[in-house]
Amino acid sequence: MYFTIPSSLPYAYNALEPYIDAQTMELHHIKHHQAYVDNLNKAIKASREKTMEMEKGEEGSILNLLLKKISTYSAPVRNNAGGHFNHTFFWTILKPNAPLQPGGSLLQLIEKVFGSFELFKEQFIAKAMAHFGSGWTWLSIDKKGDNLFISTTPNQDNPLMDVIPIEEQGIPILGLDIWEHAYYLLYQNRRLAYIEAFWHIINWEMVENKFIEAVKIL
Numbered sequence: 001m002y003f004t005i006p007s008s009l010p011y012a013y014n015a016l017e018p019y020i021d022a023q024t025m026e027l028h029h030i031k032h033h034q035a036y037v038d039n040l041n042k043a044i045k046a047s048r049e050k051t052m053e054m055e056k057g058e059e060g061s062i063l064n065l066l067l068k069k070i071s072t073y074s075a076p077v078r079n080n081a082g083g084h085f086n087h088t089f090f091w092t093i094l095k096p097n098a099p100l101q102p103g104g105s106l107l108q109l110i111e112k113v114f115g116s117f118e119l120f121k122e123q124f125i126a127k128a129m130a131h132f133g134s135g136w137t138w139l140s141i142d143k144k145g146d147n148l149f150i151s152t153t154p155n156q157d158n159p160l161m162d163v164i165p166i167e168e169q170g171i172p173i174l175g176l177d178i179w180e181h182a183y184y185l186l187y188q189n190r191r192l193a194y195i196e197a198f199w200h201i202i203n204w205e206m207v208e209n210k211f212i213e214a215v216k217i218l
């Protein structure tokens with residue numbers, strides 16, 4: 001076994017209520033996320049894709065390497081490596097009783113790129129709503145390190161993958177799971193209500209940390 005899910009989330013399953021319910025969080029973590037990890041381990045084992053890098057290094061950096069050259073792997077590896085990365089990422093950028101917007105250099109760049117925080121939020125919501133089917137909505141830093149952009153990816157793809165159109169590749173700092181399994185128990189078909197609720201539970205401190213780390217490595 002190469003990959004494992006985090007054994008617990010940084011908050012209780014019911015901590016994000018009323019925005020995301022406890023049952024959804026629990027199933028999402030121990031059933032959905034676990035399945036991506038199990039299937040990723042199976043897909044790696046079943047193929048000759050057990051690369052040298054997988055023998056060494058810690059899980060996070062191996063996963064990052066995998067995503068950067070995901071075009072050379074099978075569809076099951078792509079789908080499940082994406083699923084593992086995206087969910088691990090998602091758990092960290094959620095938080096109960098969170099401040100409603102970021103501060104510091106991230107807020108400054110958001111205001112510069114999108115005009116205002118409110119305009120950024122509107123554009124993020126609009127893109128999430130316009131995405132057809134399962135996928136994710138992201139805020140990422142572009143590869144030059146001085147611009148932010150909003151994008152959506154299908155299935156479990158993400159902006160780190162080399163299969164994404166080059167202009168939509170970057171380092172994600174905020175991401176929203178828009179698969180129905182992320183919200184259907186509480187919101188049913190009301191995707192907009194879920195997407196709007198998300199803004200009450202964003203761990204902006206963590207997003208700012210991801211932003212600062214990303215700028216450093218670019």
Ligand code: MN3
Pocket residue numbers: 028032087177179181182
């Ligand atoms: Mn999910």
